[in-house]
Amino acid sequence: MYFRNICIVIVVVFISVLIVSSCVSQKKIEYVFPDAMAKPIQEEYYRLSEKGRVLYEINCASCHTKKVKGKMVIPDFTEEQMGAYSIRIANEIHEDKVSEARVSAEELNLITYFFTYKKKNKQ
Amino acid sequence: MKKYILSLVLLGTLFVSISFISKTGSNDSSDYQSLYFNRVQEFKQKQKALFQLIDESDLSNEMQIEKIRGAIQQTRVQLKGVDFWMRYLEPISYKKINGPLPVEWETEVFEKHEAPYKREAAGLTLTYLYLEEEQIDKTELKRLIGESVVATNAYLADSITKHIRTYHHFYLCNRLYLLNLAAIYTTGFECPDTEQVLPELLRMLKDVDQLYAAYNKSFPETALNEEYLSLYKRTIEFVFNQSNDINTFDHFTFIQQYINPLYVLNQKMILEYNVSSKSMVDYSLNKNSTSIFDKDLYFAQNPKGIFSRVSDTVALKEINDLGKLLFYDPILSGNNLRSCASCHLPTQYFTDTTVQTALQFDRLNRLPRNTPSLINVRLNHLLMLDGAHITMQNQAKAVLINPIEMGSTEIEALRKVLNCKEYNTRFTKLLKYTPQETQITIDHLTSALTAYYTKFSNSYAPFDEAMIQKKAIDPVVQEGFNLFMSKAQCATCHFVPQFNGVKPPYVNSEFEVIGVPGDKQFAALSADKGRSTIYTSDEMHHAFRTGSIRNATYTKPYMHNGVFNNLTEVIEFYNNGGGVGRGLTVPNQTLSSDSLHLTPLEIKKIVVFIESLNENITFEKPPLQLPVSKDKMLLQRKVGGVY
Numbered sequence: 001m002y003f004r005n006i007c008i009v010i011v012v013v014f015i016s017v018l019i020v021s022s023c024v025s026q027k028k029i030e031y032v033f034p035d036a037m038a039k040p041i042q043e044e045y046y047r048l049s050e051k052g053r054v055l056y057e058i059n060c061a062s063c064h065t066k067k068v069k070g071k072m073v074i075p076d077f078t079e080e081q082m083g084a085y086s087i088r089i090a091n092e093i094h095e096d097k098v099s100e101a102r103v104s105a106e107e108l109n110l111i112t113y114f115f116t117y118k119k120k121n122k123q
Numbered sequence: 124m125k126k127y128i129l130s131l132v133l134l135g136t137l138f139v140s141i142s143f144i145s146k147t148g149s150n151d152s153s154d155y156q157s158l159y160f161n162r163v164q165e166f167k168q169k170q171k172a173l174f175q176l177i178d179e180s181d182l183s184n185e186m187q188i189e190k191i192r193g194a195i196q197q198t199r200v201q202l203k204g205v206d207f208w209m210r211y212l213e214p215i216s217y218k219k220i221n222g223p224l225p226v227e228w229e230t231e232v233f234e235k236h237e238a239p240y241k242r243e244a245a246g247l248t249l250t251y252l253y254l255e256e257e258q259i260d261k262t263e264l265k266r267l268i269g270e271s272v273v274a275t276n277a278y279l280a281d282s283i284t285k286h287i288r289t290y291h292h293f294y295l296c297n298r299l300y301l302l303n304l305a306a307i308y309t310t311g312f313e314c315p316d317t318e319q320v321l322p323e324l325l326r327m328l329k330d331v332d333q334l335y336a337a338y339n340k341s342f343p344e345t346a347l348n349e350e351y352l353s354l355y356k357r358t359i360e361f362v363f364n365q366s367n368d369i370n371t372f373d374h375f376t377f378i379q380q381y382i383n384p385l386y387v388l389n390q391k392m393i394l395e396y397n398v399s400s401k402s403m404v405d406y407s408l409n410k411n412s413t414s415i416f417d418k419d420l421y422f423a424q425n426p427k428g429i430f431s432r433v434s435d436t437v438a439l440k441e442i443n444d445l446g447k448l449l450f451y452d453p454i455l456s457g458n459n460l461r462s463c464a465s466c467h468l469p470t471q472y473f474t475d476t477t478v479q480t481a482l483q484f485d486r487l488n489r490l491p492r493n494t495p496s497l498i499n500v501r502l503n504h505l506l507m508l509d510g511a512h513i514t515m516q517n518q519a520k521a522v523l524i525n526p527i528e529m530g531s532t533e534i535e536a537l538r539k540v541l542n543c544k545e546y547n548t549r550f551t552k553l554l555k556y557t558p559q560e561t562q563i564t565i566d567h568l569t570s571a572l573t574a575y576y577t578k579f580s581n582s583y584a585p586f587d588e589a590m591i592q593k594k595a596i597d598p599v600v601q602e603g604f605n606l607f608m609s610k611a612q613c614a615t616c617h618f619v620p621q622f623n624g625v626k627p628p629y630v631n632s633e634f635e636v637i638g639v640p641g642d643k644q645f646a647a648l649s650a651d652k653g654r655s656t657i658y659t660s661d662e663m664h665h666a667f668r669t670g671s672i673r674n675a676t677y678t679k680p681y682m683h684n685g686v687f688n689n690l691t692e693v694i695e696f697y698n699n700g701g702g703v704g705r706g707l708t709v710p711n712q713t714l715s716s717d718s719l720h721l722t723p724l725e726i727k728k729i730v731v732f733i734e735s736l737n738e739n740i741t742f743e744k745p746p747l748q749l750p751v752s753k754d755k756m757l758l759q760r761k762v763g764g765v766y
Contacts (some may be wrong), residue, residue, distance in 0.1 A: 051559040095401075100406070105514075
């Protein structure tokens with residue numbers, strides 16, 4: 001009986017550690033929307049930005065999310081850097097990895113929303 | 124003595140550093156570079172001399188005009204020496220140097236991000252054409268040449284010339300050059316004087332041969348290989364041995380035995396040398412294509428839509444199967460009676476050959492336009508005859524919600540589909556492939572649809588096989604193709620290899636005004652305003668996107684309104700100079716209104732060539748049944764709909 005209780009405690013602790021640690025590593029991205037933007041529109045852009053975030057994770061993060069002082073940091077690309085279609089030929093690697101066949105124009109748009117409204121990193 | 128040693132050491136370091144630089148890719152390319160600079164300068168001198176001549180000439184004197192024509196011709200010839208680079212390195216300036224049309228609407232792939240804008244061209248071709256006008260205004264003539272001189276300066280700017288210092292641009296310029304050799308240089312597309320087409324071609328081939336030699340000298344580590352160079356020499360011989368008459372030039376052999384094999388070799392070198400592009404010119408071209416006639420020569424559409432990154436074969440099959448069910452399922456229409464297959468009959472090359480235009484949603488009236496085939500849609504940058512859509516998925520959505528087509532709404536269609544347990548569970552299982560979406564959306568449905576029907580766009584025709592495998596083909600096909608490329612002028616709009624309006628570098632879909640009548644009696648021009656219903660502009664009134672002629676044997680009736688019933692009627696229409704040739708008033712017709720003087724036998728041969736473009740497509744049987752719905756009304760659905 002005593003042994004069983006210990007086992008349960010261990011399992012519970014283990015699971016909660018798992019949950020907590022996954023929460024820590026998946027730190028929620030914060031977004032900043034202009035004050036003047038109406039609430040429903042903010043919500044719409046939040047939705048789009050979140051889609052963009054997932055697409056960023058799939059298509060870009062492997063090269064662009066970098067460890068800085070032990071933390072994984074997503075860069076702050078500006079709209080200008082994203083530059084619509086020109087990003088596809090910005091460098092040799094993109095020519096293949098950010099080709100139209102891999103990341104559609106709509107998806108690039110969503111990724112751009114993500115960068116536009118994502119809270120900027122501390123300098 | 125010390126001085127000597129010092130300078131020797133200095134010299135040594137210099138050499139070492141030069142060889143170090145050459146290892147990092149920027150070779151000592153002085154030969155190649157000086158050839159570039161010399162040729163651009165020479166061309167500029169010729170342009171300036173032409174400008175001077177125009178300035179001094181009396182334009183009422185026919186002799187002096189003739190002299191100007193001669194000078195234009197000389198300048199054109201000089202252009203052949205730099206064309207290889209210019210077209211690739213700065214295509215926008217090139218339009219000012221040798222644009223084919225006075226005004227062009229840029230309707231490029233970039234329209235996916237930008238509204239089209241008007242671009243006024245200038246340069247040699249337009250100057251030549253302007254001289255044919257009755258009233259010649261010297262200021263305008265000087266503008267046409269003056270602007271081309273200014274445009275040439277762009278090729279001396281550092282932003283452009285820096286590319287000449289490494290090898291990458293070379294193979295990409297060469298790829299474009301070869302594609303143009305196949306698609307436009309032999310058709311008179313940019314050469315108003317047809318007698319000059321072949322002499323100019325020969326001149327360009329030879330100029331590029333010298334350019335190759337200079338390149339190989341400057342970039343020995345990434346040189347063109349022997350196989351390429353010897354085939355290129357034989358290409359020049361081939362052209363040299365042809366008669367000077369464009370109408371007897373053997374376009375078929377030229378492409379089959381020479382240009383396409385050269386392209387194949389160039390593609391191999393692009394991969395071998397890790398050539399990388401930073402140019403928009405290469406936006407659509409595929410580095411891995413293995414022939415000009417490869418269906419993946421260029422990328423225009425994403426048939427899998429939201430599922431674009433799915434590569435798992437089981438999942439792909441599931442997407443395809445769901446797409447097929449939806450394609451035949453009238454659940455997508457407002458009244459549950461019409462499916463995609465109602466108008467795009469899968470047994471008839473995904474069009475309907477029995478009607479001129481399909482019924483409207485109301486089952487009474489007819490739609491204004493003929494149902495287009497869905498085969499090879501993926502090779503168009505802009506969809507619909509007026510270019511209304513840039514993605515296949517948006518196009519599908521638009522039909523769904525169009526009140527005169529399928530008469531539904533996105534919300535209704537999605538709701539009804541998800542009310543069917545089978546659709547719901549099967550699409551839900553696919554959700555893991557689209558992690559950006561938390562629930563099933565209309566895009567999942569349309570992406571499945573487009574993925575399904577595009578499966579029939581991957582087949583090849585006997586003509587492709589002849590080209591790719593260098594196989595012999597029926598001599599009548601060959602003669603028909605040669606007519607298509609020359610006397611009949613078809614290839615000036617239907618470009619090799621897809622024979623649609625997408626020309627090298629395959630980034631845009633072209634629109635043309637040919638004056639299609641409303642009926643066969645040519646009583647009036649078709650009322651359909653075409654492209655100008657999307658973007659208002661005078662040039663675009665009655666303009667339609669050039670379609671492909673692949674499988675045309677099986678996709679009657681023809682033209683946007685289905686006015687012609689067989690291919691002979693269509694070719695007769697062109698033979699008579701389009702709408703204007705038949706007495707209609709079409710001020711902006713882009714097709715020549717002169718007769719082509721094709722004989723009935725020649726027309727027959729062109730039809731035989733078109734038949735060789737029928738693709739070996741394996742069609743499928745419709746699904747036996749559709750997913751059941753909780754909604755009783757929806758249990759009555761018929762596979763494929765009822766009208």
